[in-house]
Amino acid sequence: MKLYQSDRAPNPRRVRIFMAEKGLDLGNMEIINLDLVAGENLSADYRRKDPMCGVPTLELDDGTCISESVAISRYFEEIQPEPALMGRDAKSKAAIEMWNRRMELKLLLPVALAFRNISRAFADREKCSKEFGEISLERATKMFTFLDQHLANNDYIAGDDFSIADITALCAVDFARVVKLRIGEDQPHLKRWHDAVSARDSAKA
Amino acid sequence: MKLYQSDRAPNPRRVRIFMAEKGLDLGNMEIINLDLVAGENLSADYRRKDPMCGVPTLELDDGTCISESVAISRYFEEIQPEPALMGRDAKSKAAIEMWNRRMELKLLLPVALAFRNISRAFADREKCSKEFGEISLERATKMFTFLDQHLANNDYIAGDDFSIADITALCAVDFARVVKLRIGEDQPHLKRWHDAVSARDSAKA
Structure with missing residues (x-):
């Protein structure tokens, strides 16, 4: 198996932590x-592996390419259930999927949208809106507040047990430093x- | 079981089609x-069922509430595998999860962001950016082009078989009419x- 990834981006870290667990x-x-900044993910060769040009992508020995962190995690969950x-x-x-999606759509996504639209790190390949970056940062900030209240009554994001939802939330909270959002x-x-x-x-993975 | 939903929003339709299949x-x-426009999803009572105030939410007979369309679909996939x-x-x-996520993150999400930010339908409860709405509409439009090429070589979104990825894509394509995006x-x-x-x-569900 091959893993196409980047050390600095939050999504590959989700898969590395999942595998370590x-x-x-x-x-x-x-x-x-x-190197995402250099655009190595935009090459014709990588585009054949992931037409969306994201990271990570898992390439199986038969050449099958699986992109999307959660899809790769699902593959590992199936082949190694424990x-x-x-x-x-x-x-x-269902509950873990719900919480993982909340962490993706209401936390990691706003953090990523804040980063990309405020920093303009990828302005060479995408249009940016500073206005929407600021809106996204506000939303991520509110989600920190929500999570603090949620975790007053729950050991982990999805309740009593550590799950993929904690991995997504950890990567999102740590990545939020790029937009100066901290606990x-x-x-x-x-x-x-x-x-x-x-x-x-x-967490060190 | 109870299903909290709205007839006009795309996410409840995903669950209704999934159940019908x-x-x-x-x-x-x-x-x-x-009634989302009237804000019935923002009530204190509903907020206890889904603190994110989305639709749909499935309430089980024991009172457990599952939100997020794909988490609800996962629950039905588990209790009724065929x-x-x-x-x-x-x-x-893994492949179906990958394609379903692409349909969500690269198609339905840009369509929804275009709708919310351009129409300002929920401006009473969220900040809007027309600029980012237009960027999102461009992204959704490009995804229609990508899908046309993809479907030249595939019967269905995830390959040979109908799957949840087709349901997500159908709901996104149909909902795109609200921002005047059509095939x-x-x-x-x-x-x-x-x-x-x-x-x-x-599809009639």
């Missing part, structure tokens, strides 16, 4: 690092959770 | 229609696919 060794894969990170029965699978002194529950998930071996 | 009868559920709409093995599950005369493959999926009984 599964005990899957990155050392057993061929890792191909793409420890379960996406639920064990209909209700827990506030008045957010002790978010801080307690962040300290706990950051202390896991997988 | 599974042969699950909406008539066996209590349907609660929420016909499979989210894959049968690791590779097909072009020069997009025969997208039209062939759209005619085929629209002709299924489930």
